[in-house]
Amino acid sequence: MADPQTALRQLPAVTTVLATREAEALVERHGRQATTDAIRKALHDLRQTYLPSGGSALGRERAPSPSDVAGSAARLLDTLSTLRPVFNLTGTVLHTNLGRALLADAAIEAAVAAMRHPVALEYDLDTGTRGERDDHVRSLLRELTGAEDATVVNNNAAAVLLCLNTFALRREAVVSRGELIEIGGAFRMPDIMARAGADMIEVGTTNRTHAADYRDALNARTGLVLKVHTSNYRIQGFTAEVGARELAAIADAAGVPLMNDLGSGSLVDLSMHGLAREPTVREAVREGARLVTFSGDKLLGGPQAGFIVGDRALIGEINRNPLKRALRVDKVRLAAIEATLNLYRDPDRLASRLPTLRALSRTSGEIHAQALRLRSAMAERIGDAFTVEVADCFSQIGSGALPLDTLASAALSIRPHGSQSALDGLAASLRRLSRPIVGRVADGALLFDLRCLDDADEPAFLAALSERNADRP
Numbered sequence: 001m002a003d004p005q006t007a008l009r010q011l012p013a014v015t016t017v018l019a020t021r022e023a024e025a026l027v028e029r030h031g032r033q034a035t036t037d038a039i040r041k042a043l044h045d046l047r048q049t050y051l052p053s054g055g056s057a058l059g060r061e062r063a064p065s066p067s068d069v070a071g072s073a074a075r076l077l078d079t080l081s082t083l084r085p086v087f088n089l090t091g092t093v094l095h096t097n098l099g100r101a102l103l104a105d106a107a108i109e110a111a112v113a114a115m116r117h118p119v120a121l122e123y124d125l126d127t128g129t130r131g132e133r134d135d136h137v138r139s140l141l142r143e144l145t146g147a148e149d150a151t152v153v154n155n156n157a158a159a160v161l162l163c164l165n166t167f168a169l170r171r172e173a174v175v176s177r178g179e180l181i182e183i184g185g186a187f188r189m190p191d192i193m194a195r196a197g198a199d200m201i202e203v204g205t206t207n208r209t210h211a212a213d214y215r216d217a218l219n220a221r222t223g224l225v226l227k228v229h230t231s232n233y234r235i236q237g238f239t240a241e242v243g244a245r246e247l248a249a250i251a252d253a254a255g256v257p258l259m260n261d262l263g264s265g266s267l268v269d270l271s272m273h274g275l276a277r278e279p280t281v282r283e284a285v286r287e288g289a290r291l292v293t294f295s296g297d298k299l300l301g302g303p304q305a306g307f308i309v310g311d312r313a314l315i316g317e318i319n320r321n322p323l324k325r326a327l328r329v330d331k332v333r334l335a336a337i338e339a340t341l342n343l344y345r346d347p348d349r350l351a352s353r354l355p356t357l358r359a360l361s362r363t364s365g366e367i368h369a370q371a372l373r374l375r376s377a378m379a380e381r382i383g384d385a386f387t388v389e390v391a392d393c394f395s396q397i398g399s400g401a402l403p404l405d406t407l408a409s410a411a412l413s414i415r416p417h418g419s420q421s422a423l424d425g426l427a428a429s430l431r432r433l434s435r436p437i438v439g440r441v442a443d444g445a446l447l448f449d450l451r452c453l454d455d456a457d458e459p460a461f462l463a464a465l466s467e468r469n470a471d472r473p
């Protein structure tokens with residue numbers, strides 16, 4: 001091993017690296033300027049490792065070759081785009097921080113076509129006159145939910161905001177104290193109500209709300225009665241709530257609409273797919289709510305969107321609210337939504353076509369077999385400082401859907417032979433890969449729950465693990 005000073009002198013010059021075949025390929029892809037900058041940065045980083053405080057270069061067999069430096073530059077250029085695909089092995093299927101639902105192939109193709117070509121977004125091809133953006137999904141949503149009419153906005157938070165603003169601006173919105181939810185990412189029902197311009201009238205208590213509580217609160221200033229599906233928590237024990245059917249009758253008698261915010265909402269009975277039951281949108285409509293709101297990218301398995309289905313007259317009023325224009329969705333998402341909803345017309349093939357449902361309905365036996373298949377390949381790539389075992393674990397649905405309902409699954413469990421900090425270092429290095437691998441740490445082990453690793457993704461997963469070794473001198 002040469003001393004640091006000699007090694008520093010042996011680092012290749014920028015022009016030498018630029019002349020390599022690897023660098024030429026980078027210039028082709030990223031341009032000369034960006035490639036040169038990345039090579040300079042890679043060389044700078046390497047020099048740091050030779051400084052006394054850096055020290056990690058001690059023990060190197062040889063100085064990095066021009067190709068090595070080009071390789072480092074390639075990885076720097078790859079990581080420049082931060083919104084890049086990751087492996088979600090956290091065990092949370094609808095992980096809000098990792099982008100929730102993955103789209104079905106049909107939805108992806110529809111979105112790409114809409115990006116590439118003009119589409120009849122607000123154009124009636126029959127008459128050659130102006131059409132309506134919502135028309136593309138209106139009839140599908142009516143068919144799938146049994147509602148009279150439907151509209152779609154940016155997300156469910158927007159759907160709730162828009163309903164409140166349309167019917168309870170400078171009026172009162174009545175809601176149970178047991179349903180004043182907070183959803184991750186700063187969605188708090190009282191704050192949304194305030195921003196919608198509604199006066200929030202809380203009724204009942206945290207654990208018990210009765211029909212009389214609602215009746216007593218209704219008056220000439222009431223604009224809306226709100227029911228919220230407590231999607232991410234349960235109140236158990238000495239409890240009472242007023243069911244949607246009874247509440248709809250109370251609201252109807254007072255001449256105000258009942259709005260039911262389902263949150264995730266599902267268009268099919270999930271118990272058919274081995275999951276616990278979540279209220280379906282069709283049920284909520286049938287129970288008499290005049291408006292029902294739900295998300296596009298939770299259990300429904302589509303792109304981010306918020307749906308409002310319900311009475312035609314009320315949807316018409318919502319569409320005339322100027323805020324609707326500010327909350328509308330673009331053609332790309334609309335194309336993906338239409339294609340996703342279309343899949344629901346063929347329930348038999350839904351679980352094989354909709355990635356969210358496919359991941360949620362995988363059996364623990366199937367995932368266990370996959371873990372056994374990958375264990376030794378993983379152990380080889382992780383190195384001798386760790387043991388890799390197959391462990392039973394539980395996956396979560398995520399996004400607040402069915403919070404108490406976990407799914408039996410299997411994980412690759414990694415434990416360090418040495419200190420715990422070695423495990424943190426490993427987890428960090430896997431998050432720095434060009435396609436990062438994100439797991440979770442539990443009881444001193446790094447767990448990779450394989451529920452969300454599609455069989456077809458296994459080669460890419462193993463390739464990503466190998467890349468980690470390539471960066472080590």
Ligand SMILES: *Cc1c(COP(=O)(O)O)cnc(C)c1O
Binds near residue numbers: 160183263264294306
């Ligand atoms: C998730 C959720 C929302 C917010 O929906 P987004 O689509 O994330 O905006 C609102 N209400 C309930 C009950 C929810 O579960």
